[in-house]
Amino acid sequence: MKAITYLSLALLGAGAFAAPTYADPKADNEVMHEFFKKRFPNVEFAEFSNGVYAFDENAREQWLEIEDFPPYEDAVEHGQTLFETPFANGKSYADCFENGGLNIRQGYPKFDADSGQVVTLELAINECRTANGEEALPYGRGDIAAISAYMATTSAGEIINVVVPSDPKALAAYEAGKKLFYERRGQLNMACATCHVHSAGGQIRADILSPALGHTTHFPAYRFAVEDLVTIQHRYAGCNKQVRAKPFELQSEEYRNLEYYHAHMSNGLPVNGPGSRK
């Protein structure tokens, strides 16, 4: 009896002083990649960057024809012009980023240890602007999507490598993004994972649901539904509205953490943004 009491006290003590358990992003990716490889056994891993076009032949044919005259071409050119135009103080975007802002898309979002926050490429673009006396651009679409899309083209074919350092704050941000991805919300009681993990490849009305693996490789993407180039967070807000949940603000901590988890999931896939999607 005494032994049981001591054991109980020991267990209680261990519980009270137990270190917080952190996520294991690498193990998460292995599980997720295996899940999708089993679900789509005929799809080569790199093809997941192409979303539903990786496994739906009809949709792929139409998409390839569209890509002959990409609907995002003008926006990318506009983005390049904006990127190369100096700010009023004579500096430019190239001064804010490593490697002059070229060939860096594959490493975003990043965790910034100084601020303890996740920094997306679009947030970094706006931080660059405000640091140089320019006004921040509205998020979601328009100039910010164009600049981000141009920067993505300079990373074409590079392998996504989003790093989650073993910093408790970085792991907490990753875990918060992961939790958001799997939480059912809205009047329709659906999570991101409901459609893009467990129902990926299935149909919702006339559309085929894309796998979450590879989503972030091709954003910003031209969406025919809105006839515009949009950022991944614009799409998050759209998905939230579709399940009748009030979306978070674009570039809110919630969406930045979600993008961190979501982008990390695609580590190992090539960058192919901007893409064109329904």
Added chain:
Amino acid sequence: MANYKSNKLIALLFTALFITACSESGNDAAVSADPEAALKQLMHEAKEAQAHAHQLGFEWSNTQSILDEGQAAQKAGDHAKAHALYQEAKHQSVLAVEQANYANEHWQLLVPGK
């Protein structure tokens, strides 16, 4: 397992709806005694529930528009319509809070391999 939990959530949501509906029926006397004050109280409760759901990050997308419609109806003097809309907004938010609590406990059920 996921389906069982999902059914459990649906049952929980309906129970919450039922309990809220029953508790609301107690306000009917107040409505008839002082309809304006009862309506004001209901609107306050609906907004409080909405704020709670919002704070948890689980507000539903049409709750605000239902509240807006309720206020428009109240302004137009249609108290019965306003009452129904405020009650609906409150029910939505109560369910959203239940959903948040459930998600907080059970989100890992949707993680592959769990």
